[in-house]
Amino acid sequence: MTQSHDFLDRAPSLADTLAHKLRQEIAAGRMRPGERLPTEQQISERYGVSRPTVREAIGRLKHDGLVVTRQGAGAFIAEPGALAVFRLDVEDFTNRDEIRNIVELLMAVEATATELAAQRRGEEDLAAIQAQLDAMQAAIDRGEPGVDEDMAFHRAIVDATGNPFFRDLSDFLDRRVRHFIRTARANTARMGGLTQAVQAEHQAIFDMIAKADPAGARRAAETHLRNAAERLSLYFAK
Amino acid sequence: MTQSHDFLDRAPSLADTLAHKLRQEIAAGRMRPGERLPTEQQISERYGVSRPTVREAIGRLKHDGLVVTRQGAGAFIAEPGALAVFRLDVEDFTNRDEIRNIVELLMAVEATATELAAQRRGEEDLAAIQAQLDAMQAAIDRGEPGVDEDMAFHRAIVDATGNPFFRDLSDFLDRRVRHFIRTARANTARMGGLTQAVQAEHQAIFDMIAKADPAGARRAAETHLRNAAERLSLYFAK
DNA sequence: AATTTGCCACTTGTCAGGCAACTTGGTTAT
């Protein structure tokens, strides 16, 4: 118990494995939308688990919108077009490809969000963004890396889009990437002196948003993100 | 609000409502990351439901990555940075704002995907895209609207990015929007003669991808998406 | 003969109780 990597060593529960199997069967097209699943009793017998476990597994699918259940009638496979919930799970965040793909999506979302922010930001949005910019400068002056302020700055920008989907997705991806950096940084030497460069890029982004120049804002965000990705790549340079 | 809001407003199950309550308590910050939740027994007594129901509710949160459970120890609130699953649920797809926000996100993802596709598509990717383009032309020649072919065309493009996150997200958003159109179209007159215009825009996108011109591909995709959004806006022009 | 009504098997939703596996903190033995 010297090093508890409590991430993947957790034994998969019976319900989880069963849910995974059922999900695969649905994805494999062995069951078509609108069709009824076997009864809980039948699944229970077929897979050798108890009914509560089956219920738990089906509950997950129901929660993800893959099936809908009607008491007394059964469980039915939902229409894929009516799917109302999207699930994005990052299984292995130590995987290099996985991180690269996430960063790529993050860049796409954040660059567009910056463009939209420049296009429709109100005065109060602009003030909020500037406040975070100043807060980051203050952190730098105090000699701190200012990761929280950095995040808050980007957060203020995506907030200015007024689109909650942008906000939530960007928030998730940002957290994910930063968490990866934080864990990877443990075995690397601390990199210093770059924060001022980051701040300069932030300033450029802010200026474009202030000027209400969407195309310029996108360009500024793209260079910032490209540079950030390059700095990031130092961590998994193999 | 996570329960299915489909045609019938069926009574939300006890587990669902309980899960929702717990989720709110966590979101309200009444419980902090790393903290332990009350035991299943305690929750059971406090909310007046049985332990299996509590288990089901906690199972939902566990599935969403909000809590992690350790047998013998208890259930703990997960670190938000370690969040490995992102959940995007579209609660009300008849809401105009909701649709607009979704379309906006779709445009961001698809435009960037098209840019990436132009940048890194292989010959086989290009062939697949062209095949879908031809299939759509064939559908038009047969006098069909070719919605499936249209979707397959875009699908082939996002596939060429090689990024599964782009593929999945784009797929979900695309399905969502098209489903909305399909349901809204019922009370509107069918609009005809535009499919050929769509096809021309598709052709422009394909040409840019074939030329391996990322910037051009993005521009072509953006105009196509902007036009598509304009056509779409006819549906909820109120 | 056609339609309505009532009934009954079946399925999901929920509950109660219980045992096994595991964790944790304190106690005991060395």
Added chain:
DNA sequence: ATAACCAAGTTGCCTGACAAGTGGCAAATT
């Protein structure tokens, strides 16, 4: 003082049961 051990507490999973809702079939009615 250190290490092994034990016991209470907790989750994982099970059996068994009843309530609530659904669907089809047959009897009853028109």
